Amino acid sequence: xxxxxxxxxxxxxxxxxxxxxxxxxxxxxxxxxxxxxxxxxxxxxxxxxxxxxxxxxxxxxxxxxxxxxxxxxxxxxxxxxxxxxxxxxxxxxxxxxxxxxxxxxxxxxxxxxxxxxxxxxxxxxxxxxxxxxxxxxxxxxxxxxxxxxxxxxxxxxxxxxxxxxxxxxxxxxxxxxxxxxxxxxxxxxxxxxxxxxxx
Amino acid sequence: xxxxxxxxxxxxxxxxxxxxxxxxxxxxxxxxxxxxxxxxxxxxxxxxxxxxxxxxxxxxxxxxxxxxxxxxxxxxxxxxxxxxxxxxxxxxxxxxxxxxxxxxxxxxxxxxxxxxxxxxxxxxxxxxxxxxxxxxxxxxxxxxxxxxxxxxxxxxxxxxxxxxxxxxxxxxxxxxxxxxxxxxxxxxxxxxxxxxxxxxxxxxxxxxxxxxxxxxxxxxxxxxxxxxxxxxxxxxxxxxxxxxxxxxxxxxxxxxxxxxxxxxxxxxxxxxxxxxxxxxxxxxxxxxxxxxxxxxxxxxxxxxxxxxxx
Numbered sequence: 001x002x003x004x005x006x007x008x009x010x011x012x013x014x015x016x017x018x019x020x021x022x023x024x025x026x027x028x029x030x031x032x033x034x035x036x037x038x039x040x041x042x043x044x045x046x047x048x049x050x051x052x053x054x055x056x057x058x059x060x061x062x063x064x065x066x067x068x069x070x071x072x073x074x075x076x077x078x079x080x081x082x083x084x085x086x087x088x089x090x091x092x093x094x095x096x097x098x099x100x101x102x103x104x105x106x107x108x109x110x111x112x113x114x115x116x117x118x119x120x121x122x123x124x125x126x127x128x129x130x131x132x133x134x135x136x137x138x139x140x141x142x143x144x145x146x147x148x149x150x151x152x153x154x155x156x157x158x159x160x161x162x163x164x165x166x167x168x169x170x171x172x173x174x175x176x177x178x179x180x181x182x183x184x185x186x187x188x189x190x191x192x193x194x195x196x197x198x199x
Numbered sequence: 200x201x202x203x204x205x206x207x208x209x210x211x212x213x214x215x216x217x218x219x220x221x222x223x224x225x226x227x228x229x230x231x232x233x234x235x236x237x238x239x240x241x242x243x244x245x246x247x248x249x250x251x252x253x254x255x256x257x258x259x260x261x262x263x264x265x266x267x268x269x270x271x272x273x274x275x276x277x278x279x280x281x282x283x284x285x286x287x288x289x290x291x292x293x294x295x296x297x298x299x300x301x302x303x304x305x306x307x308x309x310x311x312x313x314x315x316x317x318x319x320x321x322x323x324x325x326x327x328x329x330x331x332x333x334x335x336x337x338x339x340x341x342x343x344x345x346x347x348x349x350x351x352x353x354x355x356x357x358x359x360x361x362x363x364x365x366x367x368x369x370x371x372x373x374x375x376x377x378x379x380x381x382x383x384x385x386x387x388x389x390x391x392x393x394x395x396x397x398x399x400x401x402x403x404x405x406x407x408x409x410x411x412x413x414x415x416x417x418x419x420x421x422x423x424x425x426x427x428x429x430x431x432x433x434x435x436x437x438x439x440x441x442x443x444x445x446x447x448x449x450x451x452x453x454x455x456x457x458x459x460x461x462x463x464x465x466x467x468x469x470x471x472x473x474x475x476x477x478x479x480x481x482x483x484x485x486x487x488x489x490x491x492x493x494x495x496x497x498x499x500x501x502x503x504x505x506x507x508x509x
Contacts, residue, residue: 025276032272040267054267061275134256146257153254154261158224174215181253 013082020068032061035083038155039090045146046094056097060090084161087151091165129188137187145180152177212236212243217250318390322360326398329356334405338412349406349420354428355455357398358435362447364390387440387497391490395432402428426478429486431455437493 013034019027036057043053043060064086071085129137138146151157151165162173213233219225220233237244333356337348402424403417410417431451439447458475476482 025279028275029272032275036267036271041261044261054271057267058271058274058278061272062278065275065279129252131256131259134252135260138256138260149253149257150261152218152222153250153257156222156224159219161224174218177218178215181249184253 014071017064017068017071017082020065021071028061028065031064031082031086035086036061038083039086042087042147042150042155043090043094045143045150046091046098052097056090056093059093059097060086063089063093081161084157084164087155087157088165088167091147133188134184137184140187141180141183144176145183148173148176149180212240214243214246217243217247221247221250221254318364318394322363322394323397326356326360326394326401329359330398330401330405334408337405337409347423349402349409350423350427351459353402353405353424354431355452357395357402357428358431358451358455359448360394360398361391361432361436362439362451363444364394364436364439387494391436391493398432422478424478426482426486427458427476430476430482430489433486433489433493437489437496440493440496 013031016027016031020031039060040053040057043056044050047053047056067089071082138149141149148162148166151162157165159170159173163170166173168176213220213236216225216229216233220230225233237247329352333348333352336352340348403421406420406424407417409415410420431454434454435447435451438450442450461475
């Protein structure tokens with residue numbers, strides 16, 4: 001693959017995890033400093049409770065401390081990145097803890113998923129809505145759509161990394177992103193339907 | 200405006216690649232392909248504009264109102280100190296990097312220890328109860344056709360357990376005290392080994408009881424069910440991974456029921472108490488092959504990754 005070389009930070013993350021596997025607390029501190037904010041942002045998609053999100057963040061890094069050796073074994077071939085590995089851990093912690101506590105996930109929408117996404121470009125765009133309408137609609141997206149939107153559009157994960165984090169095939173990542181955007185359009189005020197006269 | 204040829208429209212547009220193009224994670228070749236396509240395609244440019252808006256609103260919505268407490272890292276260290284790392288990792292920490300075989304063995308043992316709790320409790324209970332009833336049934340009706348009762352029921356009990364090894368009834372609440380991801384193939388192998396081992400132990404036990412009660416050779420009785428037991432279980436597992444537990448269980452029952460219908464010389468259908476499958480190298484080899492296919496398929500099965508997927 002003729003992708004541009006990975007940035008130095010990604011190589012440093014792998015080295016940090018190797019040191020963490022040897023009980024290096026300084027390396028854990030560095031990894032925490034580097035990644036705790038985006039992980040916290042991601043965890044806040046799963047729970048509105050700020051304190052619980054902090055607990056999940058704490059649990060995530062304790063799990064990293066205990067399982068850093070697993071990273072070295074699995075990703076030596078460079079097929080994944082440390083931050084995708086970290087995010088996968090955070091996501092599993094969130095799911096398991098929220099299930100165990102029988103807390104609802106941060107999902108305020110009761111809407112069903114839209115039908116299979118249309119791979120064709122849409123003729124109506126989100127640019128036709130106001131910022132407030134968009135923010136309101138975003139908050140009403142189900143968790144699994146908000147989650148993937150954050151991963152792709154805020155935290156800039158690749159499709160392969162998201163497939164690993166979410167535990168789904170690559171095709172599902174693409175279709176779920178497209179479905180998220182379609183549902184966002186559906187949630188927006190009526191009257192913004194496709195009005196392309198050429199249809 | 201849509202192109203006249205809808206097939207061309209669907210084939211050459213790049214809508215599915217636009218999120219990756221937007222966040223810069225496409226490789227150089229795909230990125231260039233998208234860039235060139237956008238210069239001549241207004242619908243895709245509109246689509247990209249929509250993704251840009253989606254990105255902006257996602258970023259606005261996720262700007263945290265407050266950051267995590269600075270004390271969190273202190274709490275992390277306190278929790279680490281309160282509960283030292285499990286033995287395998289402490290061993291590695293103390294001795295540097297041991298030979299990878301030793302480390303693999305430690306990791307495998309660690310995974311095996313956790314797997315029993317990840318298999319739903321009802322599977323263990325149902326297997327045990329069904330085996331007890333089969334033993335009583337076979338012992339009580341020995342004079343009628345005792346060996347056949349074992350041969351009829353033992354395979355289907357094991358196959359049912361295999362079908363639901365990863366069903367929706369699996370217990371996710373206990374998942375991941377190992378919070379870090381484990382190889383799906385290793386997870387599958389450990390769970391299969393545990394449940395099949397348990398079922399095999401129960402089956403041996405049932406056979407031994409019935410053989411003792413009626414003065415029969417346990418070995419001879421075992422050969423009446425071992426081959427079909429292995430083959431039906433492996434087939435049920437593979438079907439469950441590919442099509443889900445309900446289809447796997449239903450298919451296993453249907454295939455097993457079909458064993459007991461035979462065509463006689465006049466092509467009339469007759470019921471028989473002896474299954475068509477026998478214990479021989481072919482059935483055992485086929486069972487091993489189906490298990491191998493299941494292991495090959497394992498990484499595609501998201502449920503093995505540890506969290507039930509939406």
